[in-house]
Amino acid sequence: MSEAPDSNDGVAETPGERSEATERPQWLSDLLLIGGIVAATYAAFGVIGLLTGVGLNETVGFMRQVTFFAAVYALVVLALNLHWGYTGLFNIGVAGFMAVGVYTMAFLTASPDGSPAGLGLPIPIGVVGGMIAAGLVGLIAALPALRVRADYFAIVTLGLSEIIRLSLLSGSLRSVEIGDTEYGTGGGSGISYTPVDSVVPWLLERPVIGFAGDQLYAIGRMVGIQSSIIDGGLYTGVLILFVITFYLLLTRIAYSPFGRVLKAIREDELAARSLGKNTDRVKITVFVVGCALMGLAGILWMGSQSRVNPDSFMPIVTFYIFVALIVGGSGSNTGSIVGAFAFAAFLWQGPRFIRAIVRANVDVRPPQTIYDAVVALGSGDPLPFVGYVIGTLDELRFVLVGVVLILLMIWKPDGLLGHRKELAAATDITRRPTATDGGEPDE
Amino acid sequence: MSDTTATADANVDSTERATEKSDRSADETPDRRSVDEPILRVENLEKRFGGITAVDGASFQVERGSITGLIGPNGAGKSTTFNCITGVHTPNDGVVVFEGTDITGREPHQVANQGLVRTFQIARELPEMTVLENMMLAPKDQQGESLWRSVLPIVRRDVVEQEREIRDRAWEMLEFFEIDHLAGEYAGNLSGGQRKLLEMARALLTDPEMLLLDEPMAGVNPSLEKKLLSHIHELQDRGYTFLLVEHDMDVIMNHCEHVIVMHQGAVLAEGTPEEITANEDVIEAYLGGDV
Numbered sequence: 235m236s237e238a239p240d241s242n243d244g245v246a247e248t249p250g251e252r253s254e255a256t257e258r259p260q261w262l263s264d265l266l267l268i269g270g271i272v273a274a275t276y277a278a279f280g281v282i283g284l285l286t287g288v289g290l291n292e293t294v295g296f297m298r299q300v301t302f303f304a305a306v307y308a309l310v311v312l313a314l315n316l317h318w319g320y321t322g323l324f325n326i327g328v329a330g331f332m333a334v335g336v337y338t339m340a341f342l343t344a345s346p347d348g349s350p351a352g353l354g355l356p357i358p359i360g361v362v363g364g365m366i367a368a369g370l371v372g373l374i375a376a377l378p379a380l381r382v383r384a385d386y387f388a389i390v391t392l393g394l395s396e397i398i399r400l401s402l403l404s405g406s407l408r409s410v411e412i413g414d415t416e417y418g419t420g421g422g423s424g425i426s427y428t429p430v431d432s433v434v435p436w437l438l439e440r441p442v443i444g445f446a447g448d449q450l451y452a453i454g455r456m457v458g459i460q461s462s463i464i465d466g467g468l469y470t471g472v473l474i475l476f477v478i479t480f481y482l483l484l485t486r487i488a489y490s491p492f493g494r495v496l497k498a499i500r501e502d503e504l505a506a507r508s509l510g511k512n513t514d515r516v517k518i519t520v521f522v523v524g525c526a527l528m529g530l531a532g533i534l535w536m537g538s539q540s541r542v543n544p545d546s547f548m549p550i551v552t553f554y555i556f557v558a559l560i561v562g563g564s565g566s567n568t569g570s571i572v573g574a575f576a577f578a579a580f581l582w583q584g585p586r587f588i589r590a591i592v593r594a595n596v597d598v599r600p601p602q603t604i605y606d607a608v609v610a611l612g613s614g615d616p617l618p619f620v621g622y623v624i625g626t627l628d629e630l631r632f633v634l635v636g637v638v639l640i641l642l643m644i645w646k647p648d649g650l651l652g653h654r655k656e657l658a659a660a661t662d663i664t665r666r667p668t669a670t671d672g673g674e675p676d677e
Numbered sequence: 678m679s680d681t682t683a684t685a686d687a688n689v690d691s692t693e694r695a696t697e698k699s700d701r702s703a704d705e706t707p708d709r710r711s712v713d714e715p716i717l718r719v720e721n722l723e724k725r726f727g728g729i730t731a732v733d734g735a736s737f738q739v740e741r742g743s744i745t746g747l748i749g750p751n752g753a754g755k756s757t758t759f760n761c762i763t764g765v766h767t768p769n770d771g772v773v774v775f776e777g778t779d780i781t782g783r784e785p786h787q788v789a790n791q792g793l794v795r796t797f798q799i800a801r802e803l804p805e806m807t808v809l810e811n812m813m814l815a816p817k818d819q820q821g822e823s824l825w826r827s828v829l830p831i832v833r834r835d836v837v838e839q840e841r842e843i844r845d846r847a848w849e850m851l852e853f854f855e856i857d858h859l860a861g862e863y864a865g866n867l868s869g870g871q872r873k874l875l876e877m878a879r880a881l882l883t884d885p886e887m888l889l890l891d892e893p894m895a896g897v898n899p900s901l902e903k904k905l906l907s908h909i910h911e912l913q914d915r916g917y918t919f920l921l922v923e924h925d926m927d928v929i930m931n932h933c934e935h936v937i938v939m940h941q942g943a944v945l946a947e948g949t950p951e952e953i954t955a956n957e958d959v960i961e962a963y964l965g966g967d968v
Contacts, residue, residue, distance in 0.1 A: 486828045490836065491813075491821030491843075494806075498814050501803035508763065508801075509815045510789035510883055511822070519824055565805075655807065655861075660821055660833070661840040663809050664861060666848055 261485070264568040271572060272304075275579050279587065286591045295463045296587050298470060303578035305473035309531035311559045311570040312480045316524045318556075319564035320493065322500030323521060324388040327375075328528055328555050330395025331368045333547040335529025336536045337402060337419065339364035344427040350409055350418040357430060361533055368529025369522045371398075376521040380514065395549065403544040424543030431469040431538040438468075473534055477571065480527065484567045494658040496520060557581070557635055561642060563652025572650055581638060585631050589624050600625030714777060716741040716887055716918050717762070717793070722771035724754075724761050731757040732768070733942030739887070739935075744909065744919045746933035746950075748926075750962060754942040755922045756798060759891055763795045764788045776886060790817060792886035796893065798922075800872035804865025808856065808875055811864050812847035815882035819843065847882060854878045854908065869896040874905065887918040894925050906932055930954065938962070 276297055283293030310328060317323040343360035344352025355363075371394075379390040401407055401419075408421035419425065438447040447468065454464045487493050495516050498506035506513050536546050554577070561581075562573015592598065598621035601607045607622035623630065642649065657663055715738035724732040732754040739745045749755050761768040762775075764785040773781045775793050783791075803811050821827045821836035851857035854874045859867060864875060873893055880888055893909075894902050906928065909919060923929050929936055930950040937947045940962040946953060953959055 483828060486833070487824070490827030490833075491819040491840065492824050492827040494810060494814050495822055497806055497810070498803050501805055502801050504765065504785070505797075505801035505803060506814065507785040508765075508789055508795055508797075509879065510786045510794070510817055511814070512784075512786045516822075523824065655863075657807060658810055659813055659840055659844065660827070660837045661844060663813065663844050666857070666860070 267568065268571055268575070272575060275300075275575070279579075282591070283587070287594045288587075288590050289594070290457065291459055291463070292590055294459050296583065296590065298463055298467050300579045300583045302466065302470045302473065303582055304575040305470060305477050306531065306535035307555065307558050307574035307578055308477045308571045309473070309480055309534060310528060310555050311562065311574045312477075312484050312567060313524050313527035313531055314555055314559055315564060315567060315570040316484055316487065316496075316520060316527070319559065319566065319570070320488065320496040320500060321517065321520050322384070323380075323517065323524075324384055325391045325521075325524070326388050326549070326552050326556070327391030327393075327395030328552040329547040329549060330391075330398040331372060331525045331528040332532025332536065332551070333395075333398050333402060333544070334371045335364035335368040335532040336542050336546075337364075337425065338367035338529075339430075339533045339537055340425040340427045340542050341417075344425050346415065348426060349416060350420045350425055351415045352417075352425065352427060357428065357432070360427075361430065361530065361537075364533045364537075365526045365530045368532070369526035372522045372525025373518065375525075376518045380517050380521065392549065392552075395547070395552065399544050399547050402547075420543070422543060422545075424541050426541040429538050429540045430533060431466075431472075433472060434465060434468045437472075469538060476530075476534060480531075481567055481571065488567060488656060488658060490658070490660050492516070497658050554582075554635075557639065560639065560649055563649025563654070566649075566651045566654055566656055569649055569651030569654070576650065581631065581635055585627050585634065589627050592620060592624050596620070598624055714741075715739055716776060717920065718772075718774040719758070719762065720772045720774075722758060722761055722773065723769045724757050724766055725769050730942055732761060734771070735939060735942065735944050736771075737937045737944050737947060739918060739920050742913065742916060742918055743934050744913055744921070744932060746929040746936045747920060747922045747939065748924070748929055748936060748953075749939035749945070752941075753939040755939055756891060757942075758939065759795060759889055759922065762788075763793065763889060789883060789885075792884070793889065794880045794883050794885040794887075795889040796873075796876045796880055796891060798891040798895065800869070800876045802864035802867065802872045802875055804863060806864060807861055808851070808864050808867070809844070809847055809860040811875060812850060812879055812882055813840075813843050815879045816843050816846065817883055850878045850882055855904070870898055870901040873897055874901070877905070877908070881912070881917075885917070887920065888912075890919060890921040890923075892922055892924065894923060894928055902928070 279297060279300075280293060282288075283296070284290065288296075310332070314325065314328055317325045339357075339360040341352050342355045342363045343357055344350070344354070346352065346354040375391065375394050379387050379394075382390065402424075403419075403422055405421060407419045409416045409418040411417075438444045450468075451461055451464055454461060487496075495506060495511050495513070498509075498511065499513050499517060503513050536542055558573045558577035559570060560573070561576050562571070563569030596617065598617055600621040601610065601618040604622055607619040610616075610618035646652075717739040719738065720736045722732050722735045723730070735754065735758055747755050747758070757766065760766040761771075762773050762780075764780075764783050764787065767782045771781070772779060775788070775791055778791065780788055780791060780793070789795075803814070806814075820839055821833075826832045826836055848857060848860070851860055854877070856871055856874050856878070859871065859875075864872065867875060873896070877888070877890070877893065893905060897905060902925075909932070913919065921933070930953075933950060935947065936950055936953045938945045938953060938956075938959050940958075945962055946956045946959050948956070
């Protein structure tokens with residue numbers, strides 16, 4: 235009588251035949267889903283952009299920005315999904331772990347002659363070092379924090395994140411003289427270093443990639459796209475490779491007995507313990523891994539600027555990441571990516587695109603106050619109001635985020651993809667095995 | 678009633694059982710186990726919460742292969758005793774010996790891995806996991822529970838191999854409990870009785886020696902109750918040992934070989950169902966008379 239989804243037992247099949255192969259349709263359909271959403275969105279932006287006279291250069295640049303934000307958000311959201319979506323660890327200190335990753339990377343790679351000075355190590359060592367540092371801070375946080383109840387755990391992580399940010403900001407750590415060199419966090423002005431997107435020029439010097447890159451620049455020149463947009467686009471391509479890697483790694487975790495224990499911890503930890511699962515060990519492992527991934531995501535995101543400062547790691551960053559995860563549906567890796575993309579495309583960059591459209595078509599000047607705008611609107615002239623909206627768009631986005639969250643809570647409380655059954659097993663368990671007991675599949 | 682365990686022992690009317698409690702030394706060595714030795718022995722268990730002494734020197738033992746009932750009025754300390762045995766609470770005093778090993782104060786997962794697995798008074802299914810996922814969580818020694826084995830490409834093949842075995846075992850167990858038609862359903866959508874079945878089926882997949890069932894019949898309709906009891910008897914024939922807390926006297930009197938009565942944190946009486954029904958102290962405790 236259950237509506238047991240996908241349990242079409244009509245086809246008798248030996249268990250041997252349905253090995254890894256049956257995982258692929260799910261992966262493939264997920265890939266098509268993500269690809270479809272992205273392609274449809276870009277097509278819509280492209281058509282609208284060109285029709286409304288925004289211009290090719292600006293439209294492509296806008297899409298590049300959307301892709302960049304979608305990719306970096308997807309990285310952090312995937313890591314957070316491992317903590318919160320799968321294990322139920324309410325980590326609201328995401329920004330702090332990102333900060334540890336980026337600052338460690340900055341310290342390891344910054345020039346020894348800089349102010350504050352770094353160690354001048356190669357970037358890959360900095361990236362790996364940053365991940366390890368974020369993981370270690372995660373471990374130090376986890377040992378005491380995982381002993382407290384879920385809501386206190388949230389407070390501990392938020393507190394830790396703020397302690398990290400304020401320490402980086404503090405005057406006493408700003409500059410520490412060791413030997414003849416001034417090390418330190420640089421306080422409010424931060425540390426400057428070689429950004430990680432310098433990987434793109436390095437890649438362009440490689441044989442095959444370099445050739446492909448030259449073609450790309452040539453095409454760009456032909457249709458009139460600035461080379462700076464292509465530079466950024468190539469780094470975004472690198473980010474997408476990282477997103478795919480994250481996704482594959484986390485999907486493997488999800489479809490495994492380890493992932494099953496994670497879900498069990500989220501659902502009822504005592505039940506899991508009573509079935510012989512060492513949940514403390516699993517929680518610490520998963521927290522450290524998630525924190526290391528957050529560190530890496532932070533490096534790939536913030537590390538693509540040439541300077542890092544503590545303002546990039548305000549608690550609000552953590553909340554945006556949560557919004558993206560909630561939009562996509564926590565507990566689903568595919569949902570995490572969809573949520574990150576939806577957040578970047580519609581909530582974050584979408585309003586800016588609308589501003590570009592309006593500016594390309596109407597000459598609007600923002601009025602002094604909203605009062606002037608409303609008065610003009612009342613007397614039949616909408617332009618000042620439009621101008622006001624456009625002028626304060628960056629602030630109004632927060633309102634948009636709030637409205638979307640409320641609508642989501644009403645109509646789709648599980649997020650866009652949160653309702654899906656993603657079964658935590660390394661083999662297909664939607665159908666009953668028929669070869670084992672010789673029994674006929676009933677129903 | 679601040680009396681110590683002496684009173685509890687004095688009240689034991691079944692004399693041949695009482696004599697088995699001669700040895701009170703806390704340091705048990707595992708090599709002393711034999712076939713005759715009880716599978717579970719609880720001695721002088723004591724658990725205090727602030728000013729309340731929930732378990733006050735309870736001592737009893739459970740014979741291998743038996744169905745033993747643990748009864749008592751509300752607040753007698755039955756559930757706390759369960760929690761102390763299974764590591765949910767750490768007892769303030771006393772010893773719990775399972776299969777000749779002192780398991781006092783061990784973590785719940787360690788107790789479970791020893792082969793002593795429990796169910797809960799209110800079923801603790803994992804609601805947003807399917808019934809089959811719930812089942813597949815349970816088996817012991819799953820290679821894929823280590824992160825790197827689940828992730829690394831070549832080692833993962835062994836994990837997938839083991840997953841198939843686990844899946845097949847889970848299906849068989851679901852068929853045994855006749856809830857296989859619910860395999861793809863979220864456990865949270867099950868009825869109360871089905872959850873009880875699921876919890877027991879899940880506990881069995883851990884390959885336990887002994888099951889502690891906390892009110893397995895609470896909220897279960899009569900026909901399902903019959904089914905559960907027949908399952909319990911069938912499993913007893915396969916060699917499992919059961920200790921069950923239950924309020925339904927018919928279940929206790931008709932299905933348990935041995936009954937332990939707790940009252941105010943201590944063992945008031947133990948013996949066969951017939952002996953218990955004839956026991957004055959027990960009647961008084963249940964009817965609320967002063968002891």
